[in-house]
Amino acid sequence: MAMAQQRNGSADAAAAASAEPGWSAAAPRLRALALELIAERLAASADELIALAGGETHLREARLSSELRRTTAQLQLFAGLLRDGEVLEATIDRPDPNWPSGPRPDLRSVLVGLGPVLVFAGGNFPFAFSVAGGDTASALAAGCPVLVKVHPGHPRLSDRTAALVSDALAEAGAPAGTFALIHGEAEGRAVLADPRVAAGAFTGSHAGGRALYELACLREVPIPFYAEMGSLNPVFVTREALTWRREEIVAGYVASYTLDAGQFCTKPGFLVVPEEMGVEEAVAACIREMPAQPLLNSATGDRYQDALWSLRDQSAVTTVVAGDSDREAPTPSLLAISARSLLANAGTVLTECFGPTSVVVGYRDDDELLALAGAFGGQLTATVHAERGEEVAVQLLERLAAIAGRVLWNDWPTGVAVSYAMQHGGPYPATTSPLHTSVGTAAIRRFQRPVAYQGIPDPLLPPPLQEANPWGLPRRVDGRCQRLVMQGEPSQEARR
């Protein structure tokens, strides 16, 4: 299997297209094995990878170590999904001349890979949202060859990770062309326009994501483009909550927004609190003595200072703590604004500032608190800190569930579990596709399409749909889910 780092993207797209039929048709357990082998290779090279990542991103070793564990566990989680097989959604409708909407033929459907997927790696998670991250894992699991457009912030780590991925895929018997790297912005755009590419995924800024999304939509043959473009992650604190848990809330806020220099798409960018309760001063006291933390790279530093100053320059915004303006490693900043000013200037104030800055918003009463909840656009997360039994909390939760993919209670949004119920997505501008998540098991759905077979003789059906069910998949038959009896398990045929 060629790694093709130096080839051009068109050749990589061609190789991916020729790999696609074999990879998509492979038994799920073969793709599972491939994902497990990738996880093994990454884990076996952990020290080397973490050192490379540390050198290129300046992230802490402990953080990188846990991020790599998360990344390998994520690959294993998708492998487990494939071994179970339910994600193929094999569905069988037997012929029924009396079906109410009209006579029904023998109809069987299964989800297959969409085709080659172009992944634009994120910069702030050099493992979990990069070469072997969640987009790659879920696309490979779906049966799609993957082209990864390398993030310029960690090219050497990307090359090394790709070599490990390619070796693992080759060992698992994946077709040549199942995986390749793309270097360079222009090359990334060119590959996105390639007719052989069937979908795109992106993690990064709004400007970058929107531009690529429009390219994907306006192709002669448009393709789905899943862009996760960041979020303001507002946190709403009731007067009761602040009264009873002031220290805990202040400490949690500071820890969450300054963690790893605030370089998370789930960083709480706005803390909405009762004014005149001294939250700004308490937060300021916590951060004034905090040491500088290095940013990912100087480009991130430049964008951070630009975004910070565009907020500080607004007359409605007060600078409570002006962190030092070192572009490589600033200390945290804290801004403040009143609810009235924010509501009057939402268009200019509600912008993401990627780095160690957050804005405290002071409200006078619950009407202002609820009005603020309605002022934010689509978000990855929104959080409520409240005491049980507060009526305003009920209203807040309802409003926030309408704009956010994930709603939290007395917790902080940084930290995204990779599990079944995770929704890491949300209405625009958080993402371009509110139906989907980029983290968790449902991320695979972005890259699957259904194919229905009508009246096909059994031996010509793909294995998931053959009567004998050779892959032992759970299947929905006439609307009800059926699982084969597994060794050691009691017989069961579940109605689903």
Next chain:
Amino acid sequence: MAMAQQRNGSADAAAAASAEPGWSAAAPRLRALALELIAERLAASADELIALAGGETHLREARLSSELRRTTAQLQLFAGLLRDGEVLEATIDRPDPNWPSGPRPDLRSVLVGLGPVLVFAGGNFPFAFSVAGGDTASALAAGCPVLVKVHPGHPRLSDRTAALVSDALAEAGAPAGTFALIHGEAEGRAVLADPRVAAGAFTGSHAGGRALYELACLREVPIPFYAEMGSLNPVFVTREALTWRREEIVAGYVASYTLDAGQFCTKPGFLVVPEEMGVEEAVAACIREMPAQPLLNSATGDRYQDALWSLRDQSAVTTVVAGDSDREAPTPSLLAISARSLLANAGTVLTECFGPTSVVVGYRDDDELLALAGAFGGQLTATVHAERGEEVAVQLLERLAAIAGRVLWNDWPTGVAVSYAMQHGGPYPATTSPLHTSVGTAAIRRFQRPVAYQGIPDPLLPPPLQEANPWGLPRRVDGRCQRLVMQGEPSQEARR
């Protein structure tokens, strides 16, 4: 509940947005009841509706009668889905400090309605793809208010159907604003641009669908737009199949492409057969004596004649039977082309001609047959007529599954079952969203988005996610599906 036929679309969008929280949060059994009441009202007014439809569309009474039965059965099918409740995909991850990818909080997710949906009604199915058709049924089932942009071909039927829908929704207690009609092309586009509209669905021509799709994508806040834009539905016949079943194939083809004057998006537009076996002559003999059938309306007639002549004017295309050119009620036409000419002129020949015309393509050998299979773009359907054991059939099926949403064997593509395994969709240009179907139970997925709740106290969770499971939904807990025991059923807790 106001029907709002004469109000402007902006007011309707505002009413839909205010109806949305209540409709989306309603218990699934309430939405099920509403769908059942709509079905009842339509069935009770069948004679009146069929007469109105016949007058406006010129479709046969028997066809309209079965289409209306299909439409009411479709509403009842979605009602059944809601009563079962699995479509909400309630998912619960319990806290797990030892979860491999990192400590997991209490995380629970459920699918909710995307928001108000704008449905652009189709003209050729005045019931099943119009005011109370599949898009409306699936969007209402998902919890979305619906605005239907009326098809100009059957305005009186649309108004009457809408009145019945509105009455049924009011009787079921749906919030005012849950449903309204939009009249006029410009008004439809204006409502599509309205920020309160969350998704669009469309059935019609490629030009119309693509233009609306681009409007939806390029909004300041883009929204999903599901356009089903027709298909060529090629049918590939092997030499063996034609040798053994010539009469059956010819008769089936003629019946399928002339059914209701060929006004189906699943009409077989191309029949690929061995040349020199006289298929054209046999088909011609069948259709020469066929009576004229009325088209839906004169606009359809104009477009049909334009499309037919743009094919007939191509030097590569032979006119085998020139149906009369009556724009209201033409007789069937038959065109022919050789495989070589088609492969050389695919860009101009492979266009949809909506009406009673089809093209016979003659191939010399299996290489040409397979090359033709690779020449077609995305399709709703593709069909193989072959004998068992033919190697070329296996290759055909593989190629066609890559371009079509539904692949048929020794059958004809007209006739779309409304069931669990149906995929009425396909890669572009058949649709704008290859992941989705517009017919069958999975159509609901187009209008649902996940919301995850992290650490929310039980009484503040939406009912689908509360510990006591007050709505009795099947739920996935820690990755395994659980169903409550129903009265009279044996106890079961299914592993899924």
